[in-house]
Every structure is written in C-alpha cells, then in structure tokens.
Amino acid sequence: MRRAALAVALLLAGAVALDRAFPPDLSRARDLSAEVTDRDGVTLSVFPAAGGVWRLRTTVEDVPPAFVAMLLVREDARFRWHPGVDPLALARATAQAAWHGRVVSGGSTMTMQVARLLEPRPRTALSKAIEIARAVQLEVRYSKDEILGLWLTLAPFGGNLEGVRAASLALFGRPPMGLDPAELALLVALPQRPSALRPDRFPERAAAARNRVLEIARDAGVLSPREVADAQATPVRAARHEMPRLAWHLAVREAGDARVATTIEAPLQAALERLGAEMAASLDERANLAVVVLRNADRTVAAHLGAVPGEARAGTLDLTRAVRSPGSAFKPFLYALAFDAGAIRPETRIADLPRRFDGYAPENFDRGFTGEVTAAEALRLSLNLPAVAVADAFGPLAFVAALERAGAPPRLPPADAGPGLPVALGGFGATLTEATALAAALAEDGTVAAPVWRAGDTAERRRFVSRETAGAVRAILAASTPPPGMPPQLHPPRIAWKTGTSWGHRDAWALGVSATHTVGVWVGRPDGTPLPGQTGRATATPLMLRVFALLPDPGTLPDAPPLPPAPALARLGEPRADRLRLVFPPQGASLADGAAVTLRAAGGQRPLTWLVDGAPIASPRHRRDTAWQPEGPGFYRVTVIDAEGASVAAEVRVRSP
Template sequence: MRHRRLLAGLLLLAAVPAGALALDRAFPPDLSRMARNAVLVEDRAARPLAALPAPGGVWRLPTAPEDVPPHLLAQLVAAEDARFWRHPGIDPLALARAAAQWLRAGRVVSGGSTLSMQAARLLEPRPRTLRSKLVEMARAVQLEARLGKRGVLEVWLTLAPMGGNIEGVRAGALAWFGREARALHPAESALLVAIPRRPEALRPDRHPAAALAARDALLRVRAARATGVTQADRDVAAAVPAARHAMPALAPHYARQVARAGLFRTTLDAPLQQALEAMLAEARASLPARVSTAAVVLDLRTRDIRALSGGAWGEEARAGALDLTLAIRSPGSALKPLLYALAFEDGQARPDTLLDDMPRRFGGYAPENFDHGFTGRVTAADALRRSLNLPAVALLDRLGPLQLASAMKRAGVLPRLPPGAEATLPLALGGVGVTLREMTGLYAALADGGRAADGRPVVQPRAAAQVAAILTRPFPGGGPAGVAWKTGTSWGGRDGWALGFDGRHAVGVWVGRPDGTPMVAATGGATGTALALPLLARSFALLPAAPRPDAPRTPATATARNLSDRLRLVFPPAGVEITDGPVMLRAAGGRRPLTFLVDGAPLASTLARRDADWRPDGPGHYRVTVLDADGASATVPVRVAPVAFAGTPPPQTPPAGD
C-alpha cells in the first residue's frame, strides 16, 4: 500500500509540470504587439536618422534592457516591483499587502502587480476586473517561464505607454528629450518610469505640474534609496519638457528605401545630412515655382553615401514624395569629362591639343554651342572647361559613341535610350537618360584614378588625373578651393546639374522640375551654372577640407626610398614669388611621362623630360601642377610679382636634381 501511495505521489508530481507545459502550449501568450513596431533608421555612428511609425501611427520602438541606462532599470524595479528578481512572476507578499489594504479601506488601494503582470497586461489589454487580474497572474508566471527576467523587462520597456501615441522607453526618450534612451540622465529616466502609471494625466506637455510632482516623488521616495540618486541629479532637470520633440526625420527618401530592404543602419552621417537638407531647403525658397533640388555626397574611399537629399519632402507642389536622385534625366554637358578622359586615353587628344570650334555637320547632325556662337581654335582643356559642344562631338565622332556608352556602363551609369535606339553622337551633349546617383558615382570614378565602385577601371589613371586637373578651378561665386567641377544643362532648361570632387568626396546636385517640364528662367538663366553650381559650392563648404593635393600619401614608417619616389615639384617651391619672365618648371619622383599644368591648362613639354618652360601671362597668383603616368599629382601656389614683362630675360633655372 505504501509503495502504491508513493508511486501515486510521484505520478502526481510529474503530472503538474506536464500539465503546465500542456496548458502553456495550448494557450501561448500573444506576443504580436512586440512585432508591430516602428522602425528607427540609424546613421553610420548609430545615431538616430529617421523613424517610421508602426501601423496606426504609433511610435513604438523595440527596447531591450541593454538599450537603457542601468539607473533606469534600477528606478523601475524600485518603484514598481522591489522583489522582481526574486519572485516567479507573482509576488505573494505584494498580493497579501494589497488584500489587507483592500479589507481595511473597503476599496482597492494597490493592485499588487509585478512587472511581469504589467507586461502581461501590456501584451493583452483587458478590462480591469478580478477575472482579468487572475489571467494576468497566470500569464505573468508563463512569461517568466518563457522569456525570463530579461524578456519580461523587454516587454515592459517596449510597450509601456508614454502619453499620446508614444509607447516604450526608446520612443519616449526621443519624443520627450530628443535623444536615445541610453543617454538619459537619472531625473529624465525617472519621468519615463513615472508616466506609464497615468499616461494621459502625466503627459509633461499637457500636465507639467503633475508630471513634475510624479517624477520628483519617484526620485525622492522610492528610487533614491536603490539607485543612489543624489540631490544634484534631481537639480539637473528642474523642469519637465514643455513640448514633444519631433521624431527623427532625416533623409526620408533614403530611410524608407533601406527600411524596405530590411536594413536599419546606413552609411549616412546625420550631422552632415541635417546641414545639407537645411541648405537645400533654404535654397529652394528662392528657386522658381515648382522647381526642386536633389543632392548626393559620396565618400571617395569607400563609395558610401554620406548624405542624400531626394527632394522637397512634404512639399506637394514640388512632388516631395519622389526621390529625384533616382529620376531619369538628361545630363547635358555633365558627361563631357568622361568623354575627354577617353579621348586622352585613346590618344585622340591631349590637354594641349588644338581643336576646332566652328560650324560643322556630322551627317545630318549640326550641333551648336549653348550661346550659338563659335570660338575658333581652342585647346582641349579650354574646350572642356568652357563646355564647347562642337569639339566634344568631334572627339566622340573619332572615338565612336559605343566607346562612351561602354565606359558609362563600367562606371555604373546605365545609358537609357529610346526603345530600339543606339548610342549616337548626341550622347556627347547628354542625349541619354541617367540618374543623379549614377552621375555622382561617375565623378567619384574620375576622382579615384578612373576606378569604378567595384574596382573595375573606367579610364586610365593618367587620363582621369588630366581631366581632374583641368576641372580644378575656383567656384565663380566663391567657395572651397581644390574642387574639380563641371555643370550641365539639358535641352530646354529642364535639368540643371553640377558635379564635382575633391580629395575625399564626390558631390552631385540636380535642380529641375519633377515633372520634366522646362524651368522658368531665374536670374542668370535656368542653367546648371546659375542654379546648381552655387549649391554645389555650398555643399562642399559643409564637408571637411580635403588633404592638400601634394600631401604625401605614405605611412609614417615610409623609407627614404619611398619618399624619394613620391612625385613632387622641385621648382617652384610652394609660395615662391617669381620676379622674372620665363620659368623652367621641374619635378622629381613619380613615373614618366609627366604633364605640367598651370591653373589646369597643360604646358607643352617633352614626355621623357622632368621639366617644362612656362611664361606667365602677367602678375598674379597661379597654381602649378604636375601629373605622372599613374595619376599622382603635386600642386604648389606661385605668385608672379608685377614687374615689366617686355623682353626675354634668361629663364630661371631650378636647383639641380634628378
């Protein structure tokens, strides 16, 4: 008999957990609210970039215990569930105390709820009845068994109501303090612990006195003993927030694209993005009606996007919902730098080659310049800088349009032509559809020795460097120095482009109407030069200065031989003042052949030599550059003093060298 009773007892003990397991599987907790969250897209340094609300417009962000400061967790446990770490989900002592208070007062004084029971109620809201309380108690034990203490905290931290359509500590921190929860001060944390008790009655924007009292009471009576909160901590926040902060909303077009792809960390830089958006918004106020802007900033080393503005988000008249960095538009003359680089690479021209800018027919095609005039004979460098059309078409006629189209594809630019059409000579003047993102990538390739984002060569380094030297010049209206830039205007003034690069970034700016109709002429005309180029200059002003072109790119431990091989100008030295006429320029290091340029214009020289003769046009400041066969460059500023230039005095000779 005794053995039978023992066996029956063992079977009963085994049946209890088995029954509990069966009930857990039959009635699992509903965790669906934890999956319906807002999305927070971050920048490259994990700073908030843009938040996208959950269904229903609720701001609810997943919040783990690791996302909040330790003092907030300590305050929460001290204020809401002092024995949280010791009970299995329900606290018998708290329930007994609540029952005794109820009997004495004849009403509910405290509910005896644990954090686990609160988490159950947040997951499955129910009317506040005795039956609901019993269900919450059962669910609390179930949640502890399934999720553990950390999981229960995550439920509370994610779903706790923070007033209005704000739920959870991370969303509450962003809404009430404008920053991530991990950066909260103890007094700020205390407010977020207090608000969920009465979310609407303790909203600091509507009931500041009540919110302040609840926060201070929590600090003073409960949290201070457990967390070591001092009076100095309480004094830091003498008041509570008077208004909600707007949720992060930078790069709205790009943030939605990456979120749809399941990515929540971007390569953008939030401070730069904010500055770029503010600059473009200010500029749009003075642009013609319905004209919008778009801009892209690329890191040359990684080709990562550092900032991107797709348009006038929120401005219906400017089609703000469209990402205009992906719009297919005609680039106008902005393709010419690639064309000239190909011509230099192919041997069709050098920067100092003379080209004809005069009326000419190419079969049935008779291009004209933008001003309908002609210049005559010009160097290739001047033709590119002045964006003359006839020399560009003539070069493409020699190269073949397919060669330019193929180079575009290597650079990541997809030439979009009418169905069934092939690349023809108008390609030289922008007769093709491209996007701003693609064109910015193309200029990044020219800046990076002719190398595409995937590492494939687009053009030879020397040809890319020659184009870069030609296009490096001051901005007409002022701006950072050392930037190579080019503009473009599509037919009819529909698109204004300005693209450029320095030693660190490539930047593209587009101005136009989203519907593709011609822009109304603004001051200076509806052109890339008038509308987009000033924005390009202002964009580069937002960026950190690029390293000097002649700065050595060698590690600190470089050997003497490494340094001696570096391309450099032996004469003239940087900042030298020249007081006589003809000057002999001399370079050392680098790999021949070398090309010498003054203010971007190439000088005649023998390819095998390391020197070239230069006669300044007159007094003033000049920039002397030398390029080698690998695309390396060195540049120095030179001042020519105002002396008489008549006669031909003996040329200055640089010091002896290799």
C-alpha cells in the same frame, strides 16, 4: 516519497506541455515601427506601426542605468529576485484592498505587467490569474533584461506612443540616453496613468507624478538629494516633437523592415538638410534640388537629400532618381573614355570652329568659337564642338555602351535608330545618383560602383577607365578657374568639378570630387519646365561648394601616373559627307504659337521618323516633310531619323503670341 516525486514530475511535465501548447503571444512586441538608423545607430527616420502607433524596439542598452534603477524602485523593487510573481507584493495589495475597501497598491510585478501588455485583457480575477501564469512562463523563457526590454518597448505613454524610445523622441526630441533625471523620471511616471498625465495636456499633473518618482529614487539612493532638487525645479515641457525624418527619401525605400542601419552620418545629414532648405528658399517657388554625397573609399552614401519638402516643389519625389538631361556634366566621362581608348590625349589639338557633322551643327553655350585648343582646354572650358568631335572619333554608340556597362544607361529618345552625336552634349536622360557614381570613378582609381547605403553591404566595383585616365581627367578639371564664392580651402588642387546645363535651362548640375568624397547636385523644377537663367555654374555650383564645406578637410587630390604616349592630332576628325539635313526649323528657331509648323528635311534614306521631345509624331514616312502643331509656348527638341539610323535635331522655342 516515491509517489510525491512522481507527482512533482507529472506536474512539471504538465507545465512543460502547457507551456509548449500555449506559448506567450509576442505579436505586439514584433509589430514595430519601421526605423532607419545612421551608421552609428542614431535614428534617422521612423514610420508608424499598424494602427498609427509609434512603437520602437527598446532594450536595456538603449536607456540609461538610472532609468532602469528608478523604474524598478518605483514598480518592482524585487524584480531581479522573484520568479515572475512577488508573493509579498500580492499579499500586501490584498490586505490593503481588504482594509480600505478599494485597491490601494498594485501587486503586479514588472513581468506581470509585460504579460498584460502583450495580451491586454479586462481587469478581472481571471485575467490576474492568467497574468500570473504568463509571468512564470516569461521568466522561464527569457532573461530578466529581455523581459525588461519587452516592457520598455510596449509600455503606454499616452496617445499613440508606446515604448520608452518612442516616448523620448516624441516628448523630448532626443533618445533616452540624452535625457536628464527630470525627463527620465517623467518617463517612469507616465505609464501609470498615460492619458491623465500627458505632459502636453496636463503639465501640472505630470510634474507632480514626476516629482513623486524623484522622491522615491532619492529615498532609495538612486539619485542624490541635489539631483532630485534640481530635477524637481525643472518645468515640464508640454511641446510634442515630430518624429525623426532625416534622409526621408532614402529611408522610405527601407520602410518595410523593422530596423535598418544605413551608411548615412546623422550630423552631416542634418546639416545638409538645413543647407538644402536655405538654398531652396532663394529659388523659384516651384524649383527644388537634390544632393548625393559619397565616400570615395568604399562608395557608400554619407548623406542623401532627395528633395526639399514642399507641395509646390513636389518635395515627396526622390529627385536623385529622376531621369533628367545632364547637359555638359557628362563630358568628362566622354573624354575619359576617349583618353582610355587612345583616340585622343589631353594635348590633342581640336579646332573649335563652325562645322557640320552630317547636318548636325553644334554651337557653344556663348554662341562663339575659340579656335584651335587642346582636348584638355576644351574639356576645362566645356566647349561643345570639340566634345562632338571627340564623340565622332570615339563613336556615340561606344560612348553609350560604356555608360551602360558602368551602370548609367543613357535614356535615349524612343526610336529605332542608334545614338547620335548629341549624346556628347547630354542629349539623353540620366539620374543624379548615376552621375555621382561615375564622378566617383574619376575621384579615385577609375572603377565605378552603384552607391551603397545599407550598412554591411559592399559596393561591387567594375572598371570604367584606368587609374591613369581618371587622374588625367581629374587634373584637368581641378585646374579650372575657381568659381565666385569658392572657399579658399577648396581651391585647386583640393577639388575638381564639372557643371552642366540642359537645353532650355531645365536642369542645372554640378559634380565635384575631393580626395575623400564625391558630391553630386541637381537643381531644377521637378515637372521639367524651364527655369530661365538657371545654369550649373550659377545655381548648382554654389550649393556643391557649400556641401563640400560641411565635410572634413580633404587635403589635396591624389596624383596619378602619366598616361602612356599616343600620337597627337593637329585637328581631330574630318567632316563626313553631308547626308540627312534638317531644313526647317533651324537650330534656335523662334516660332509663333498657334500655327502649325511644317517640319522639312533633306537628304538621308527614307522612310523618315520625326520626334518632338523624344516622342514620335504622326508623319507620312516616305515624305521629307510633315506638319506639327506645338502644344503651347515653351522649348522643344525636334529630331528626324532616317532609315540608316542617321539623326539630326534642333532645339526651338515657341513663343507666346
């Protein structure tokens, strides 16, 4: 007896040693397709695994109980009871093979199938013995549901499809939980002969195999006769669906991880992408658009559209991260900072009349002037000269520094000089994501945070302006005249918005805030070429309003405490001495293509630096003029900077001969 016990102990010790020395190889189960989900676990986008295989991790919780029941009665009725090997099934299979002279039924359990899926081998007696050993190993190491999960992840479904979730998405366009009994039965049948039963190639064979599974399920009491009759009457659909590709530009950033949960809402994202495609169809064939939707409460991304697909539209680019000129879209942030610093108040009087600022003479979009207005009116009407006066009083360097601290650093033309007054009118580069984050600060409490899109991450907020200042700017923008086509449910005071149009009609912007969400929209050509007639109000605002219409009713915008009192000025600032001046070309000049242009400045401290569209051009640094050869027709920005950092710029057009 003692010897028998010792022998058993030695056998067990040897088995444990072998198990540790030769553990199951789970590398195939770990080599998964990258998957990005929404905040509720709904699949947004997937990316193929190595070799172009679609293989998504699938657990018992990912499939309906009816599927598991059908699978087990079809493949391994005693799965829950046996230790990985079913002696009765093996004996039956051996006897049938001996009687018929060929394999009639398989003796493999689900666990043995998993062993074969993990480590594919030729079908030989040795391979079967190894599968049996591996099956016992798996049963010792893992629970029954975990073993089922391995099968659900690795089972072949024809072509480059592996696993139940991948097959369900590709064959039916829905996850397994959304399938009916006929579809579930087909998924049970396919792994038996995945190539011969592919429904997109052999629908009749697939239907026959499915019906056999349904009959087995009926006989086992898994499905009722009525359910089986209805399922068998359902034709097999042969179409192959594209794998999910929602929020693709955001998803591709996370493609390296097996499964990443985001803060996106899948239904909203799908609606946004349909809306984006509809709006893009009305644009120039080379134009595109981008949209960011944030939740104000936690600054998480609710929906994200980097671009509408299309080769001519450069649809692979994530245009929410493209650096573009915001035009007037950043004026609210300038006014907010000036209010917060006490430089001005909404009631401060500003003269909207012709004026030069060290040689810089801004004009309004309509080339006219309004006269004396309050700061609130100037912001609401998006007047340019008052905005420059505010920047002059607050300081362009202070404005740029505040934007940098807020996580939206303006991309200025490369030069040694500091920022000039054109920053008031969007004379720099920014991204839509940054602009939307800043707008969200005005929507709520004046704090700003980089948008968060990974579930579980927390936005790190920092103070941009006070809650009172944010409320003051929000109230000003909410009192704007509703644009044509604004749905009544969005009329003031339900949303506040600001538009922007960059010089040369290259970029159209719209930023809007409600009590619950902030929406940022950009429209333009990805290559930066002009789109004549495009403006923020005409092109971007309609899209912004339709995006808001996709969101729940936000209610009214929150009230804000009043700003502390500050002395109002009858007229903001006085002109400084006229130093550096751009003599030629003047603002808005129209030049003929083909001829060299002599750029000429007056005043200022030499040496001078000349820039065209932010790029330095060769010039005699101690002269006040230089030659420039335009590259062709189009819009250009000519800038001259002196040794003291003063700068003057003019926008010109080179026309075709």
